[in-house]
Amino acid sequence: NAGVMQNPRHLVRRRGQEARLRCSPMKGHSHVYWYRQLPEEGLKFMVYLQKENIIDESGMPKERFSAEFPKEGPSILRIQQVVRGDSAAYFCASSPTTPGGGYGYTFGSGTRLTVV
Amino acid sequence: GQQVMQIPQYQHVQEGEDFTTYCNSSTTLSNIQWYKQRPGGHPVFLIQLVKSGEVKKQKRLTFQFGEAKKNSSLHITATQTTDVGTYFCAVAYSGAGSYQLTFGKGTKLSVIP
Numbered sequence: 456n457a458g459v460m461q462n463p464r465h466l467v468r469r470r471g472q473e474a475r476l477r478c479s480p481m482k483g484h485s486h487v488y489w490y491r492q493l494p495e496e497g498l499k500f501m502v503y504l505q506k507e508n509i510i511d512e513s514g515m516p517k518e519r520f521s522a523e524f525p526k527e528g529p530s531i532l533r534i535q536q537v538v539r540g541d542s543a544a545y546f547c548a549s550s551p552t553t554p555g556g557g558y559g560y561t562f563g564s565g566t567r568l569t570v571v
Numbered sequence: 572g573q574q575v576m577q578i579p580q581y582q583h584v585q586e587g588e589d590f591t592t593y594c595n596s597s598t599t600l601s602n603i604q605w606y607k608q609r610p611g612g613h614p615v616f617l618i619q620l621v622k623s624g625e626v627k628k629q630k631r632l633t634f635q636f637g638e639a640k641k642n643s644s645l646h647i648t649a650t651q652t653t654d655v656g657t658y659f660c661a662v663a664y665s666g667a668g669s670y671q672l673t674f675g676k677g678t679k680l681s682v683i684p
Contacts, residue, residue: 488671497659497676498614511671546613553663553670559604559616560672 457482460529461547461563468537468570476532476566480549487530488560489522492544501545504530537570544568575603575662577675585683590647592678594660601663603643604672605634609656617645650682 460479468474480487485505490498500514504524515522519537524530534541544567548560575594584590594603602621606614618627620636620643627634631654633646647654657677663670 490674495679498674500671500673503671548614557619557621559606559619560614561616562613564613 459484459547459549459561459563461566463566464564465567466569468568470538470570471536474534474537474541474568476534476545476547476568477529478532478547478549478563479529480547481561484549484551484561486550486553487524488548488550489530489532490546490548492546492565494543498546501532534568537568539570542568542570574673575660575675577660577678579678580676581679581681583681583683584650586652587649590650590654590680591644592658592660592680593642593644594675595642596662597641599640600643601640603636604661605643605645606659606661606674607656608659608677612656614659647680650680652682652684655680655682 459481462477466474487504489501491501492498502515502522503511504522506524507526519535521533532545544565546565547563550558550560552558575596577594582590602619604619605617607617608614618634620634623640624638625636631648635644637643643660645658657679659677660675661672663672
């Protein structure tokens with residue numbers, strides 16, 4: 456019973472390159488969330504998706520960032536033209552229901568993005 | 572948006588001492604969740620509190636939800652080195668028509684053996 460799978464675990468990109476982060480939710484979970492965590496800081500919400508739909512992207516920067524959760528395959532967080540300030544840990548979480556349904560989020564191991 | 576204030580930001584304790592972290596909100600909460608993140612790891616769900624005045628225990632961990640549902644606490648009795656990590660509270664926030672978790676900034680616990 457695999458948990459939330461994220462890859463790659465570590466990603467190094469040069470300034471101006473693109474970063475693609477992948478997340479496969481737990482089996483049976485249809486709600487996917489992406490969070491960003493800077494060193495020594497909390498988790499900042501970015502985007503909430505269900506299959507083929509972006510439900511809430513209010514936490515996502517307006518430019519360079521996009522997310523998708525296609526009918527087949529993992530959810531993808533894409534960062535174009537990365538800058539040093541994008542260096543962070545990006546966590547994906549999934550749940551079977553919206554918060555308050557008695558279920559917590561199950562988090563993946565995260566992708567540590569370093570922009571050089 | 573809805574926010575929770577979490578204090579303290581850091582706590583250093585001697586092994587065997589107790590530890591408490593607090594979350595406070597200016598608005599009434601429908602529920603609150605608690606997570607633990609080990610150094611270098613990912614957040615792990617601990618518990619959800621829903622009812623006013625609710626108290627739940629998990630071994631040495633005691634979770635409380637205030638009577639007014641505006642604050643919550645996590646208390647660890649007789650800390651051990653395995654308790655090291657950052658403890659986050661999280662509340663469901665309805666933003667942009669959806670419903671997702673907003674996390675507090677966390678309390679980082681260090682345990683001195």
